[in-house]
Amino acid sequence: MADTARRPEPRYGNRPTMKDVAARAGVGLKTVSRVVNGEPGVTPDTERRVQEAIEILGFRRNDSARVLRKGRTATVGLVLEDLADPFYGPLSRAVEEVARAHGALLINGSSAEDPDREQELALALCARRVDGLIVIPSGDDHRYLEPEMRAGVATVFVDRPAGLIDADAVLTDSFGGARDGVAHLIAHGHRRIGFIGDRPRIHTAAERLRGYRAAMEDAGLPVRDVWVSPGSTDPERVRTAVREMLAAPEPVTALFAGNNRVLVTVVRALAAHPRPVALVGFDDIELADLLGVTVIAQDAAALGRTAAERLFRRLDGADEAPERVVLGTTLLARGSGEIPPQAD
Template sequence: MASIKDVAAEAGVSVATVSRVLNDHPSVSADARTRVLAAVETLGYRPNAVARSLRTDQTRTLGLVISDVLNPYFTELARSVEEEARALGYSVIIGNADERPDLQDHHVRTLLDRRIDGLLVSPTDGGSPLMLDAARAGTPMVFVDRWIPGVEVPVVRSDGQAAVRDLVTHLHRLGHRRLAIIAGPAATTTGRERVDAFRAALREHGLDLPDAYTGQGDFQAESGRRVTEGFLDLAEPPEVIFAADNLMALGALDAVRARGLRVPDDIALAAFDDIRWFVHTDPPVTAIAQPTGALGRAAVRALVDRIEGRPGESVTLPARLVVRRSCGEPGPSPSPSPVRRSTS
């Protein structure tokens, strides 16, 4: 592997000149810069990233702590973050909190110890003093999807309130009146917001949300299964179950099928956080879709702005309702049978 001394010898300049060219120093002549860059290309030289970070106090590395890597929403979010970071010249180290505050803080602490330039976090709850301390210490940080009230950093998220209202209106038009929700953790901003939006939308149509129709989940499939079993055991089960994330919706679907029931004939199902799988279920699931890719890209840009001394701005993007057939929506009309012509 070529060294910086090899590049200097090939270009006929000093090691200091090579260093200045690689660090884009303005004091190098155009001729020397051209020769150094040609030597770098010829020798295939790659600067030592660790040594450079010690000189510049930058690692060109971002940390991303997501709530659950098995959740397709966060998988897609992480992919868009990595793609945008790479386009801007940064690498990403990812930590999976698995919806556990202790594991979240472990990853945050580890990433800060590794001298990342900035941190993207989707918090598992709102009570982490570590995040508050990091923000107060001046660590460039951005919250994505979820946030912690009182921690003054940019937040990049989607607003699902209008989409939830659209969903409830859609269900009301289909004739549904008994609507239940599988809520996410109350310790998360998204968990609280989605329940509040659902309850407010019901009130607009003169409907209540009884305690019996509110089940506490944890954004995991098993909790969706457990809460749905409780709904089905009621003397008057709900007509519709709205799961506040995709994994809980899949758990709900499992519970319905385990009882020998069918969606939407026996009970309807809708979900927050649309995923690609929902078009392949039978029936396809009506869901609220977040602009996941756009959120990831916007979060990276906001973080890089803060790293590079520009004011990073909060961004809120709208979610939207995607209507399919899991709530009793009319399906496509069957194709007419071909008319057989008589051969006689």
């Protein structure tokens, strides 16, 4: 009894350490380390004794300490906007799967679209010494990451490019997607088309607006001010925009919704509207098929996967120049985008 009682209490809550295991098994510290890590050079008999001690004490290696010693954390960080947004779930999940395949853990945090919070979060992750960082930017100045990147934190931006620094980015072709969607409406006879998007400060939102304008211009169509409404995704704001466009002197006969959140509100607003109005949205949403909503779909999982793969390629030593990868979109015609123009 004295044998075990004499030993000082283990620390860290009350977890046993390798030292405790070593004492219990009557071997050296390093031997325990070897067993735990499956390194060669341990007799089967010794190994058994160590395993027994581990079992009895309920030892689990402290990866914090390991990380400190090894210099690599096998952890990557993902800074996104809002995990509750259905767009980011699959993206995050895809990143996680790639990380898992590389034996890494994923820490993700939401910036809530606040640039300050994005920075705070990204730097907190750097302080944890994540090996790499995937960022969906909220802000438009990422110079704060330069010291970190120089210090070796691999960084890939997703969905939107980095601001004021040169870095990898994996994007969806927002411009092309929006242009295709609007061209689709034009091909179905529409001449007066409204655009309701997110705040133009956001890169994707600006690109989609640009795509809308390009399609209209390509078709030689004018764009009235009242037809274009960038702004927040607040439902009230969006409903107002829809109402105004439909009540304008030259009312729109079709709408293009700039992202998933705008889209659901527009779908609801149009459902309450007496006259059929054509609609194409950017981003697919669940059950859109049943509602017959035509969309420009982007592949959130592919976005995440591509970014993560690029990140791990860098972590594995690839030393390529920063690159911008652009993924295409798919038009899913389901009815709402094929409604012909209807007079009042």
